[in-house]
Amino acid sequence: MQSYSTTTRWWLFFTIPLFILLSVYFVFLYYTSDAVAEKRRPDLLHPDWYVIDTARGEIRQNTSIVGNCHICHAFWVPIPQTTETSNPRFAHANLQLNHGKNDRCYNCHMITDRNMYVADDGSAIMSETPEKMCSRCHGLIYSDWQAGTHGKWTGTYMPATPFERLTYTCTECHDPHNPLFKYSKIAPPPVWPEKYIRTENQGIHLGPLSKILIGEEPEEIF
Amino acid sequence: MDDEYRDNPLMPPYEDEQKKLNRRNFIAGSAAFVTALAATGAALSPLLEAEEIPTVDDFLQKHYKQLSTDEKTTIFQKLEAQIERDYGVQPNISDPQPMDGSEFVYVLNIGRCIGCRKCVYACMKENNTSRDPQIQYIRVLKVKQGAIDLETSSHTYPEKEAADERYYYMPVQCQQCRKPPCIKVCPVKATWKEKDGLVVVDYNWCIGCRYCEAACPYHARRFNFSKTTLPAEDINPDMGYLSNRIRPLGVMEKCTFCLHRTRVGLYPACHDACPTGARKFGNLRDPNSEVRKILERERVFVLKQEIGTLPKFYYVFAK
Numbered sequence: 001m002q003s004y005s006t007t008t009r010w011w012l013f014f015t016i017p018l019f020i021l022l023s024v025y026f027v028f029l030y031y032t033s034d035a036v037a038e039k040r041r042p043d044l045l046h047p048d049w050y051v052i053d054t055a056r057g058e059i060r061q062n063t064s065i066v067g068n069c070h071i072c073h074a075f076w077v078p079i080p081q082t083t084e085t086s087n088p089r090f091a092h093a094n095l096q097l098n099h100g101k102n103d104r105c106y107n108c109h110m111i112t113d114r115n116m117y118v119a120d121d122g123s124a125i126m127s128e129t130p131e132k133m134c135s136r137c138h139g140l141i142y143s144d145w146q147a148g149t150h151g152k153w154t155g156t157y158m159p160a161t162p163f164e165r166l167t168y169t170c171t172e173c174h175d176p177h178n179p180l181f182k183y184s185k186i187a188p189p190p191v192w193p194e195k196y197i198r199t200e201n202q203g204i205h206l207g208p209l210s211k212i213l214i215g216e217e218p219e220e221i222f
Numbered sequence: 223m224d225d226e227y228r229d230n231p232l233m234p235p236y237e238d239e240q241k242k243l244n245r246r247n248f249i250a251g252s253a254a255f256v257t258a259l260a261a262t263g264a265a266l267s268p269l270l271e272a273e274e275i276p277t278v279d280d281f282l283q284k285h286y287k288q289l290s291t292d293e294k295t296t297i298f299q300k301l302e303a304q305i306e307r308d309y310g311v312q313p314n315i316s317d318p319q320p321m322d323g324s325e326f327v328y329v330l331n332i333g334r335c336i337g338c339r340k341c342v343y344a345c346m347k348e349n350n351t352s353r354d355p356q357i358q359y360i361r362v363l364k365v366k367q368g369a370i371d372l373e374t375s376s377h378t379y380p381e382k383e384a385a386d387e388r389y390y391y392m393p394v395q396c397q398q399c400r401k402p403p404c405i406k407v408c409p410v411k412a413t414w415k416e417k418d419g420l421v422v423v424d425y426n427w428c429i430g431c432r433y434c435e436a437a438c439p440y441h442a443r444r445f446n447f448s449k450t451t452l453p454a455e456d457i458n459p460d461m462g463y464l465s466n467r468i469r470p471l472g473v474m475e476k477c478t479f480c481l482h483r484t485r486v487g488l489y490p491a492c493h494d495a496c497p498t499g500a501r502k503f504g505n506l507r508d509p510n511s512e513v514r515k516i517l518e519r520e521r522v523f524v525l526k527q528e529i530g531t532l533p534k535f536y537y538v539f540a541k
Contacts, residue, residue, distance in 0.1 A: 049339075050347045055498045153499070157505065168499075183385065
């Protein structure tokens with residue numbers, strides 16, 4: 001009888017709370033598992049990720065100078081004596097001129113009327129039709145644009161009238177001073193479960209022992 | 223001697239006593255029966271938490287090609303009521319038929335694509351795909367310049383790696399093959415090629431065996447592993463029965479070139495969302511369409527030409 005006294009069952013003080021904690025842990029595991037846990041309401045898609053716009057849409061609103069050029073370039077402002085002017089100054093200082101060889105303002109802008117563009121023969125091109133000015137150099141792309149194989153079209157693909165199809169001109173996608181696309185509304189990568197995502201080959205063997213076991217892996221495959 | 227043996231409860235019973243229905247056998251048998259009943263109920267209890275239980279009408283619904291116009295109207299009304307009950311949005315399910323003399327073709331100019339993934343999310347918005355787990359039809363592969371090496375490509379690149387000059391970006395979606403391997407393997411003919419060349423799925427006929435997902439060489443098909451989760455604000459109420467209606471649990475889905483838009487004359491959603499004009503869509507049999515002119519003038523290629531699927535999704539490296 002001595003062996004069943006309370007003094008010899010001291011281990012129950014540890015085992016009973018341990019089992020209670022374990023049961024709480026198992027219940028917690030059950031309710032936090034993917035099958036049972038209540039699903040969080042998924043976020044809405046950000047409108048920037050699907051709205052219809054062009055590659056220059058947002059930039060044009062901020063940086064382009066719109067309005068009447070005569071406000072500054074009136075008849076009393078002297079016309080520069082040389083057409084070699086290549087550094088935009090004063091109000092145009094925020095323009096980045098990165099158009100290859102075409103680094104002279106008056107290649108495109110008319111020197112006597114800054115609201116207009118200039119054609120090959122020195123005549124004026126209205127600012128609403130910049131594609132005629134761009135076609136002086138980019139003739140092949142201009143013909144592609146006319147055929148619809150270059151540039152963005154929206155609307156209907158078999159229009160009954162031309163007004164059902166919305167086309168965009170050169171300067172609505174390209175900045176003429178810096179024609180490369182600078183689009184900033186980049187959408188995030190997919191969030192599929194990790195096992196469905198095929199990762200890049202680089203990084204598969206990046207374990208702590210990988211250098212000892214398989215040696216250095218080449219950075220570039222080809 | 224014999225009576226003593228029978229009265230002793232510790233002795234095993236005789237054979238004639240075992241077959242007789244006495245009190246001891248009755249209690250033991252009913253206990254076993256109740257236990258078996260409880261075990262059966264416990265085994266079937268997950269059915270109580272099933273997300274979708276089909277009705278008799280769902281079981282008896284015919285294949286899409288065998289449905290008459292009246293039956294379609296009834297089914298569409300039932301589906302609309304079900305979607306409104308589950309998601310709180312009044313949809314309008316339509317069923318545009320293929321136009322005569324049309325063969326839809328996509329041309330994608332890889333030289334223009336900057337990898338911004340806007341087509342991916344415009345497609346999700348248009349086609350009511352599940353948000354969690356996320357289902358996307360388009361994968362934008364980031365491939366190293368110099369070769370079409372899909373082994374080293376990645377479609378999980380972060381936002382800051384887009385528009386990198388050392389890489390090019392190649393969106394891959396359903397190629398709408400002229401010889402689609404996915405429809406050959408379907409055991410119930412739930413997926414087929416329409417007259418205008420679009421490969422579609424009857425979501426009510428699909429049994430979810432996922433053979434077509436394994437057969438597709440472009441990984442263009444997706445499976446609904448769980449019930450579609452969609453916020454009511456993001457649901458596109460203009461739905462097509464074969465394209466973008468909210469899919470039930472356990473069926474395959476895929477890109478259909480936005481069939482509910484293209485068969486009424488509109489461009490697909492991914493085409494309209496592309497900010498650079500890299501995507502070109504049109505009718506191949508229309509001699510004035512953009513895609514026809516590109517195919518006549520430019521050097522195009524298709525993905526995995528060697529396996530003979532004859533895709534209608536062309537890539538071009540034009541300037």
